[in-house]
Structures are given as C-alpha cells and as structure tokens.
Amino acid sequence: MLKLSRYVLYDILRSKVIIAYTLFLFIVSLSLFQLEENDSKAILSLLNIVLIVVPLIGMIFTTIHYYNSYEFIELMLSQPLSRTRILLSEYGGVALSLLSAFFIGVGIPVLVFAFDETGLALLFTGAALTLVFTSIAFLASVKARDKARGIGAALLLWFYFALIFDGLLLLILFAFSDYPMEKLTLVLSALNPIDLGRIFIMLKMDISALMGYTGALYKDFFGSATGILYTGGIMLLWIILPLWRALKIFQRKDL
Amino acid sequence: MRHILTILTILAFLNCYSRTIIAGTGQDIASLKKAVSLAKDGDTIRLKSGVYKEGNILVTKSITIIGENNVILDGENKHESLTISGRNITIRNIRFVNAGYSALNDFAAIKIIDASNVILEHNTVINAYFAIHVSNTTWCTIRNNTISGNPKTEQLTGNGIHLWKSGHALIEGNHIQGHRDGIYFEFVTESVIQKNLSEKNIRYGLHFMFSHNDHYIGNTFKNNGAGVAVMYSKKVKMELNRFEENWGPSAYGILLKEITDSYISNNTFLKNTVGIYMEGSSRTEVLKNSFRNNGWAMKVQASCDDNNFYNNNFHGNSFDVATNGTMVLNKFFHNYWDKYEGYDINKDGIGDIPYHPVSMYAMIVEQNPNTLILMRSFMVSLLDKAEKAIPSLTPENLVDDKPFMKPNKL
Numbered sequence A: 001m002l003k004l005s006r007y008v009l010y011d012i013l014r015s016k017v018i019i020a021y022t023l024f025l026f027i028v029s030l031s032l033f034q035l036e037e038n039d040s041k042a043i044l045s046l047l048n049i050v051l052i053v054v055p056l057i058g059m060i061f062t063t064i065h066y067y068n069s070y071e072f073i074e075l076m077l078s079q080p081l082s083r084t085r086i087l088l089s090e091y092g093g094v095a096l097s098l099l100s101a102f103f104i105g106v107g108i109p110v111l112v113f114a115f116d117e118t119g120l121a122l123l124f125t126g127a128a129l130t131l132v133f134t135s136i137a138f139l140a141s142v143k144a145r146d147k148a149r150g151i152g153a154a155l156l157l158w159f160y161f162a163l164i165f166d167g168l169l170l171l172i173l174f175a176f177s178d179y180p181m182e183k184l185t186l187v188l189s190a191l192n193p194i195d196l197g198r199i200f201i202m203l204k205m206d207i208s209a210l211m212g213y214t215g216a217l218y219k220d221f222f223g224s225a226t227g228i229l230y231t232g233g234i235m236l237l238w239i240i241l242p243l244w245r246a247l248k249i250f251q252r253k254d255l
Numbered sequence B: 001m002r003h004i005l006t007i008l009t010i011l012a013f014l015n016c017y018s019r020t021i022i023a024g025t026g027q028d029i030a031s032l033k034k035a036v037s038l039a040k041d042g043d044t045i046r047l048k049s050g051v052y053k054e055g056n057i058l059v060t061k062s063i064t065i066i067g068e069n070n071v072i073l074d075g076e077n078k079h080e081s082l083t084i085s086g087r088n089i090t091i092r093n094i095r096f097v098n099a100g101y102s103a104l105n106d107f108a109a110i111k112i113i114d115a116s117n118v119i120l121e122h123n124t125v126i127n128a129y130f131a132i133h134v135s136n137t138t139w140c141t142i143r144n145n146t147i148s149g150n151p152k153t154e155q156l157t158g159n160g161i162h163l164w165k166s167g168h169a170l171i172e173g174n175h176i177q178g179h180r181d182g183i184y185f186e187f188v189t190e191s192v193i194q195k196n197l198s199e200k201n202i203r204y205g206l207h208f209m210f211s212h213n214d215h216y217i218g219n220t221f222k223n224n225g226a227g228v229a230v231m232y233s234k235k236v237k238m239e240l241n242r243f244e245e246n247w248g249p250s251a252y253g254i255l256l257k258e259i260t261d262s263y264i265s266n267n268t269f270l271k272n273t274v275g276i277y278m279e280g281s282s283r284t285e286v287l288k289n290s291f292r293n294n295g296w297a298m299k300v301q302a303s304c305d306d307n308n309f310y311n312n313n314f315h316g317n318s319f320d321v322a323t324n325g326t327m328v329l330n331k332f333f334h335n336y337w338d339k340y341e342g343y344d345i346n347k348d349g350i351g352d353i354p355y356h357p358v359s360m361y362a363m364i365v366e367q368n369p370n371t372l373i374l375m376r377s378f379m380v381s382l383l384d385k386a387e388k389a390i391p392s393l394t395p396e397n398l399v400d401d402k403p404f405m406k407p408n409k410l
Helices: A002-015 A017-035 A039-068 A070-077 A083-113 A117-143 A147-175 A182-189 A193-205 A215-223 A225-252 B002-017 B032-038 B360-367 B369-374 B378-389
Strands: B020-023 B044-047 B050-052 B057-059 B064-067 B071-074 B082-084 B087-092 B095-097 B108-113 B116-121 B124-126 B130-135 B138-143 B146-148 B161-167 B170-172 B175-177 B183-189 B192-194 B197-199 B206-209 B215-217 B220-222 B227-231 B237-239 B242-244 B252-257 B263-265 B268-270 B274-279 B285-287 B290-292 B296-300 B305-310 B313-315 B319-322 B329-333
Touching: A002 A017, A002 A083, A017 A039, A017 A083, A039 A070, A039 A083, A039 A117, A039 A147, A039 A193, A039 B378, A070 A083, A083 A117, A083 A225, A117 A147, A117 A193, A117 A225, A147 A182, A147 A193, A147 B369, A147 B378, A182 A193, A182 A215, A182 B369, A193 A215, A193 A225, A215 A225, B020 B032, B032 B044, B032 B057, B082 B087, B108 B116, B130 B138, B138 B161, B319 B360, B360 B369, B360 B378
Parallel strands: B020 B044, B044 B064, B050 B071, B057 B082, B064 B087, B071 B095, B082 B108, B087 B116, B095 B124, B108 B130, B116 B138, B124 B146, B130 B161, B138 B170, B146 B175, B161 B183, B170 B192, B175 B197, B183 B206, B192 B215, B197 B220, B206 B227, B215 B237, B220 B242, B227 B252, B237 B263, B242 B268, B252 B274, B263 B285, B268 B290, B274 B296, B285 B305, B290 B313, B296 B319, B305 B329
Antiparallel strands: none
C-alpha cells in the first residue's frame, strides 16, 4: 500500500501542478505578510484563502487526478490487490501531496511571521479542510461516470459548502428569529466543515465580539476542551465518512 | 496686612500647641479609641504596630492618625471600622480588615460623612462591604490606597470608593479590585479621578451618576464585569484612560447614557466587547482615541445627536461602528479605519472616497444576534461588497467623508 502511494506521489510531483500550487500559496502568504502593516490583517486575508481556495483546489485537483490515473487504477486492479487498498493508496498519495503543499506554502510563512494561537488554528483548519475536501472529491469522482460530470459535481459541492450553505443558514436564522436558535446553530454548523473551521479560527481572532450577547454561548462551547474535541471529532467524521462511502461504491463499481 | 498677621499668629499658635500622641500596643495609651478621645484639634496620633479590635471608632476632631508598619484595624466582620465626620482629618498607612456587612446600613471600612478636607493616604482595605464611603463631603482626597474585596453577588458587595453628594474630591493612584463598582460617583461635582487602576470588579470599574464637571485622567479599567458607565452627567472630561478586556454580553469599555457636553480624548480601548456604547448623548467630542481589537469599536445609537468623532484610530476591530436605526445626527471625519479600501490621488493624506463604517453585516447582527456565527464567512463578505456598491440597509449618513490614509499620531 505504501509502495502504491509512493508511485502516486511520484506521478503527482511529475505533473508539476502541485508545485505550482505550493508556489502560489507560498507567494501569496509571503506577500500578504510583507504588504500588510500588521500581521493580524494578513492572517485575516489568509483566512479567506484557507476557507475558499484550499477546498476548491483540493477538490478540483483530486477529481482531475482521479480521472487522469484511471488507466493506472485499472492496471492495478488486474493485479492481486484489493480495491480498498488501491483507492486508499490513491487517497494517501493525493492527500499527502496537497497537505505538504499547504504546509510549505502557508505553514512556513505563518510559522515565521505569526506564530501564535490564531496562526496555529489557521494551520489546523487548513490541514483538516484539505483532508476533508480530498475525501469529498473522491466520493464525487467515484460516483460520477465521466470526467465532466465528476468535476461538475465537485465544483457544485464546493459552491454549496463555501457559499450556499451560509446563505441557507442566514435564511434559517432569520426565518426562525423568534425562537431560541443557539443550540440549533451549533448543530447546523457541524453540517459544514468550512463553517466549523471558520468558527474555530474566529474564536481566536474575534473573541471580544463573540463574548457579546449569545456569542458567549459559542465561546463557552467551542472554546472549552469539549468544544475542541467536538470540532476535531466532527472534522474527522467529515474525512472518514465520504471516504468510507467512496470505498463502498468503488468496491461494487463496474469499471 | 493686619488680617494676614492675625492668621499667621493663629497658625503659629496652633503649631506650638499641636502635640504628637504615641499610642498603641505597649504604650501608656493602649487603644486608638482612648487616643482619639484624648486628642485635641491639630494633634497627631502615631499608632504603633499591632492588631486593634475596637469596634467602631468615631473621629470628629481635626486630627491626623498615622500608622506605623503593620497597623491593622479589624472590624471582626460586624463593625464599621472608622467613621469620620469633621474637618481637616488625615488617615495614613493603616490596614483595615474585615469590616462588617449590614443589609440595612452601608457599612464601610472607612466612612466619611458631613466632612471636609479629609485626606486618606496609603491605606489598605481588605475584605470590606463598602471600602471607602464618602457622603456630603467637600475637598476630600483619597490617594494611593489599595482596596481589595471578596465579591460574592452584587447585593452582598459594596463599592470600592463610593462618593455621594460631594464636591472637589481627588481620587488618585488607588488600586481597587473585587468590589461591586470600583469607583462610584453619584451627585459628585468638580472632582478629579486620576491614575487609578480598577480591575476585576463584578459590575462597573467606574460608575458615574448625575455627576457634572468631573474629570478623569490616566486611569486603567480592566476586566470589569461591565466596564465603565457614565450616565446622566454633563461636562465630563475623560482623557488618557485605558479600557481593557471588558468582556461579556453587556460589557462596554464605556457606556455613555444621557451624557452631554463631554469630552473623550486620547483613550485606549483594547479588546472590549464594545469600546464605546452611546445612548441619548449629545454634544460630545470623541477624538484621538485608539480602538484596537474590540468586538465593536463603537455602538452609536440613533438617539445620539451632535456628537463629533474625529482623529480616532481603528485597528483590528471585528466591527467598526454599529447603530440601531437610519437616523444619524453625528459627524465622523478624519479618522483612520484599517478596513478602508479607498485611494488618495492628490496625496494630501485624505482618502478620496468616503468610508462607511457601518457594514451591512453589522446591521444584520444588530437585528439578529444569532447570525454572529456567520462572521468572516465568504457569504457575509459578498453581502458587504454588494451593499457597498448599492447601499440600501446601512445608514447612508453615517459616513466618514474624509478618512485618513495613515493612522493619526496620538
């Protein structure tokens, strides 16, 4: 399995896309830290990159990679290897390359310029989101038969998690504003990994505002040890569940 | 000339006849109560170190009481330790512990009532209901005292320094913590509060009611239950103070309610839930303040009018300004906003396009606080951008026409 992952990794590195992605992240992060007069503003801009760009690139890259290595997967299937193993090593290779791109591109500048709680929360969130969206992309590409559909589905899912979900949440919060919504919002936020990551960083960045009104509840919950475990646990579920589903489908799929 | 001579003679006379009484443990006069009863106007009592449990001591003569090291007046949790009612009285370097609690009387470690020219210096008050309680007194100085309480609930804890119906007071260099309100002013005029540190009080660090023409400078109010409240007062000057880490659902750096003709300058607001909350205030100048990392730098309610906000710096606040209506009768100009995205073609240091400090999202949160969970979401920034292009919800008049490109030098 490790051997297979290694082949996948070599393959990815040869295509140079991942190197371009690393460079892009690195240059953007570095220039943000250089341009903004205070580091907290740079972190703020980086937050948008982590919440928007990282999931997007993760999904698109994974889907394209999956379809490009279709022949390779078919070849491997003719060998005495289980399907689970093949897909997991594909996942391992892709996730590892994206993670290292993120850690080199964003991790190094953050560790150099803003090594504090907020910075670390940002790195944790970015890493978790990379894994989550790689996993979701695998599900989308295993499920769709052709490349166009796969990429389309991935894009739509990204669009949903990055934008539409928050719109819906806003709608729900306004529609039911007469009712106590605090607990429900906590539950709803678990339905979107991007939101969960955002709240996790926000607790470090906007703590003063969050202490106002109902905000204190979020702070009490997410800021406590249980909250951190909860965030980590839900993120883990978001990594495991789509991947597990993808494995199930892949096992039964007529290739 | 003759008058001056008379006064000088009297002064000299008084000086010649003022004595120093040494009292306390191991002396002929063993108790403070006895020393006070023996003293005449102008005398000084030097108290030897020791613990004195003498119940309530009433001082009405013009005397000075100075404690040596470690003079402790213990109220045994049932007495008011010291009551002062007279003129020209000084109390210095005494440690007051365990003053009593009463639900009927405002017991205090030191109570000053119907007095004038009283000086309290370098005293320590520990575990009192009210620490220093002043009423109907003029020209009272409270300087360099250390006060710390043991707060339970708002009902069971009194104020650190409490002034009622007084004038010309000077409160300076005190350190107050763990009371209900750190410093409380009601009907106190022409007074100065400076260089105090008021922290960890369960309600307000400083609480003003109906107190006009007061001036507070260089104080630090930190981590109080609800910050600082200034209410129903006129002509209050607030300068060079620091308001830090006042966190909570109704905690404010300063809460201004019905304040008129006041002046707020050179203050620092750091990490408060709300920096300044303003309601029903008029003709107040807010200038040269620095707002950093607050939840809301300012909440200016629509009931405020004729206030001017200028030369302030706003850095890293989650929201710059929030309001509750579309009516805006205040002026904002020459502030520095770190969220400003405009340009300056003629290089005069003033941005060419106006800045709207109230974001769409701030209005949404004001209407529905639950939406706070969406802060920094991509969705929200899109809404803000759309609102900037076509304003509909945000108050159009709340605008800084001349925002500075670089921070003001404070």
